[in-house]
Amino acid sequence: MSKMRQLLLDTAVRLFEAASADEVFEAVEEGRFPESHWRAIEDNGLVDMLLPEEAGGAGVDFGDAMAVGRTAGAFALPLPLVETMIGRWLLADAGLEAPAGPLGMVTAAGRLEVAWPDNVAALVVSDARGGVGWVAAGEVESERGTNSAGEPVGRLREPPPIPPGQSGDLSSEPSPSTVMAVARSAMIAGAMERILDLTIEHVQGRVQFGRPLARFQAVQQLVAIMASHAAVVGVASDTAVESTHGEGDRNAAFAVACAKARASEACYEVTRIAHQLHGAIGYTREHDLHRFTRRLWAWRDADGDEGYWQQRVGEMALRSGGAGLWPLLVGARSAGLER
Amino acid sequence: MKAPTVHLRFLPAALPEGAENLRTDVRELLEETRAGGIWLPDGLSWWGRNPALSRALGDAGFIGMTWPREYGGSERSYLERYVVTEELLAACAPTAFHWFADRQIGPSILRYGTEEQKQRFLPPIARGELSFAVGMSEPDSGSDLASIRTRAERVDGGWRLNGSKIWTSYAHEAEYCVALVRTEPKSDQRHAGMSQVIIDLKNSDGITVRPIIDLPGRHDFNEVFFEDTFVPDDCLLGNSGDGWAQVTSELAYERSGPERFLTNFHLLRALVDVLDGSASSAARSEVGLLVSRLWALRAASVSVAAALEAGETPNVESALVKDLGTNFQQEVPEIVRRVVADEEVSDQAVLDILRQVILAAPSYTIQGGATEILRGIVARGLRLR
Numbered sequence: 001m002s003k004m005r006q007l008l009l010d011t012a013v014r015l016f017e018a019a020s021a022d023e024v025f026e027a028v029e030e031g032r033f034p035e036s037h038w039r040a041i042e043d044n045g046l047v048d049m050l051l052p053e054e055a056g057g058a059g060v061d062f063g064d065a066m067a068v069g070r071t072a073g074a075f076a077l078p079l080p081l082v083e084t085m086i087g088r089w090l091l092a093d094a095g096l097e098a099p100a101g102p103l104g105m106v107t108a109a110g111r112l113e114v115a116w117p118d119n120v121a122a123l124v125v126s127d128a129r130g131g132v133g134w135v136a137a138g139e140v141e142s143e144r145g146t147n148s149a150g151e152p153v154g155r156l157r158e159p160p161p162i163p164p165g166q167s168g169d170l171s172s173e174p175s176p177s178t179v180m181a182v183a184r185s186a187m188i189a190g191a192m193e194r195i196l197d198l199t200i201e202h203v204q205g206r207v208q209f210g211r212p213l214a215r216f217q218a219v220q221q222l223v224a225i226m227a228s229h230a231a232v233v234g235v236a237s238d239t240a241v242e243s244t245h246g247e248g249d250r251n252a253a254f255a256v257a258c259a260k261a262r263a264s265e266a267c268y269e270v271t272r273i274a275h276q277l278h279g280a281i282g283y284t285r286e287h288d289l290h291r292f293t294r295r296l297w298a299w300r301d302a303d304g305d306e307g308y309w310q311q312r313v314g315e316m317a318l319r320s321g322g323a324g325l326w327p328l329l330v331g332a333r334s335a336g337l338e339r
Numbered sequence: 340m341k342a343p344t345v346h347l348r349f350l351p352a353a354l355p356e357g358a359e360n361l362r363t364d365v366r367e368l369l370e371e372t373r374a375g376g377i378w379l380p381d382g383l384s385w386w387g388r389n390p391a392l393s394r395a396l397g398d399a400g401f402i403g404m405t406w407p408r409e410y411g412g413s414e415r416s417y418l419e420r421y422v423v424t425e426e427l428l429a430a431c432a433p434t435a436f437h438w439f440a441d442r443q444i445g446p447s448i449l450r451y452g453t454e455e456q457k458q459r460f461l462p463p464i465a466r467g468e469l470s471f472a473v474g475m476s477e478p479d480s481g482s483d484l485a486s487i488r489t490r491a492e493r494v495d496g497g498w499r500l501n502g503s504k505i506w507t508s509y510a511h512e513a514e515y516c517v518a519l520v521r522t523e524p525k526s527d528q529r530h531a532g533m534s535q536v537i538i539d540l541k542n543s544d545g546i547t548v549r550p551i552i553d554l555p556g557r558h559d560f561n562e563v564f565f566e567d568t569f570v571p572d573d574c575l576l577g578n579s580g581d582g583w584a585q586v587t588s589e590l591a592y593e594r595s596g597p598e599r600f601l602t603n604f605h606l607l608r609a610l611v612d613v614l615d616g617s618a619s620s621a622a623r624s625e626v627g628l629l630v631s632r633l634w635a636l637r638a639a640s641v642s643v644a645a646a647l648e649a650g651e652t653p654n655v656e657s658a659l660v661k662d663l664g665t666n667f668q669q670e671v672p673e674i675v676r677r678v679v680a681d682e683e684v685s686d687q688a689v690l691d692i693l694r695q696v697i698l699a700a701p702s703y704t705i706q707g708g709a710t711e712i713l714r715g716i717v718a719r720g721l722r723l724r
Contacts, residue, residue: 220724234349265631322608
């Protein structure tokens with residue numbers, strides 16, 4: 001791990017640990033935005049880490065930012081950090097000044113739903129031409145509800161219109177929906193890492209029939225299945241992140257579509273097994289498990305669920321044809337793919 | 340709450356510079372040999388045995404790629420070998436003639452063999468001229484490999500073998516078999532007293548090979564009986580008594596490779612070939628499900644390959660990739676079957692491959708470490724046992 005990434009993650013862990021105190025989650029369940037923790041995150045520069053230094057950011061690379069996103073998942077961070085970080089980055093790329101405060105993201109993928117509708121300053125909206133703009137949250141009508149994680153959400157009927165002068169073109173691929181999907185995959189990967197850790201701890205410590213649950217083969221097999229899904233989602237998400245920048249596979253749209261499809265799909269098995277092995281205590285709000293499993297149920301639908309991304313992957317595969325399928329999978333340049 | 344403990348290591352990895360050129364080279368060779376009538380994809384995957392194709396691959400330097408030049412190798416990296424292997428699998432090229440020697444026997448000889456053994460066996464393997472079978476399981480020892488009973492007794496100038504091996508693929512055709520045998524009686528230490536021997540299948544007395552026809556109807560498996568079969572001293576591989584450590588040290592190479600999720604890639608490709616833009620949304624989803632899982636598995640497998648290249652021994656990660664990969668392979672024909680029905684696919688090529696793949700599918704999660712064993716290894720890696 002680079003020194004830069006280690007430094008960032010140390011900061012992130014310190015802030016996220018504070019933001020995952022019991023009383024913070026209790027407040028969130030009551031619909032109260034954890035204002036002081038948000039300010040701490042802003043003050044430490046996390047929301048602007050992707051901006052170039054001359055624009056007041058930290059100029060970290062996308063991989064480092066996504067490592068922070070993954071860590072946010074591992075703490076079930078109940079704040080729109082990833083949305084804000086990406087929203088501010090995209091707006092800056094389009095030559096626009098972002099409004100201060102937390103942001104919501106509205107992209108072409110998945111349902112039109114924004115977390116913390118009464119607390120975000122603005123919604124960052126991607127348009128059909130691949131551009132991006134923003135609209136003040138107060139000007140957008142949405143139906144209020146809560147997501148599976150208990151966070152307030154606003155559901156929009158259609159993408160909100162952008163006022164004149166508040167939109168611009170992006171300098172390059174990948175599109176906002178791809179960027180958000182890979183970020184959400186990273187958060188899912190982080191939450192799964194935590195769920196695996198909690199589950200291992202539980203089955204090692206919980207004694208039934210005179211021995212720890214971990215000694216039962218039936219339990220071992222279930223944990224192994226969960227670990228497989230968590231591991232594959234982790235490496236798929238990291239690989240997709242690499243595809244969006246750097247030297248690797250450049251077919252980011254395909255890689256990210258695969259990664260988010262796989263991440264969303266795996267949420268079922270990981271949450272099912274985690275709850276099965278935790279037994280009744282896991283089915284309560286007294287144990288921490290629910291913070292993570294409930295977020296997985298929200299995040300698997302956010303930024304395009306597995307059905308949406310499987311459709312995209314299926315379209316790309318069928319467009320490539322039988323002969324082009326393998327080159328598509330290995331990201332070869334000889335495939336003559338659209339870049 | 341602290342940061343979660345990392346239980347398994349899967350770093351994202353990229354294939355090396357020049358991998359693309361290597362792909363092109365393999366594809367060209369496969370196209371030429373196919374046009375020349377040397378091989379045809381037969382619907383049953385890479386499991387076919389084709390000496391002429393293996394010789395062509397050997398000539399091109401695609402066997403024993405990572406071995407030193409003095410033993411016929413080309414001193415390529417493990418990741419370069421990975422690229423060649425996945426290209427062969429994706430093309431459904433029959434590679435069973437050299438498969439076992441290239442993947443595990445050759446590396447074992449290189450690591451544990453004497454100088455004389457290296458010179459004698461490795462160059463002809465790398466030329467695609469010498470075929471090996473693997474003798475591990477026995478009639479009473481399937482997943483519990485340490486319970487093997489085939490014994491080798493010390494005699495003048497070598498060893499005398501008695502017992503039998505089973506599921507020995509291509510023992511009826513291969514020149515040699517590397518077998519795990521008991522050189523000392525069973526003791527309290529389950530893994531002690533075993534050794535690996537190289538058996539000349541064509542020129543030894545006391546060997547009987549009984550064919551076993553598998554589910555798809557092929558003759559691939561055999562049961563091999565040894566009755567006072569003499570194995571000369573120079574055919575002991577490694578140290579007497581180290582057999583268990585020797586066979587298990589190669590498992591990471593054996594388990595995480597692309598053959599664990601690409602075995603029926605040709606079915607998926609054939610399906611994509613017959614579906615077009617008019618395919619229903621449900622069919623697109625099913626194709627997307629399979630392709631996204633395959634892409635993710637490959638990312639995990641490449642990650643393990645990179646760890647191996649870096650000199651690590653990712654045994655737990657390998658077991659995990661094999662478990663997920665072989666389960667994926669088993670689901671492929673079931674999902675394709677649904678799409679074929681919904682889309683009313685009548686293409687005979689697709690239906691033929693589908694029928695054959697369904698028959699082969701039960702083997703995926705048994706061979707090379709059954710699912711339950713692999714999950715046990717993962718559980719141990721997670722400190723549950």
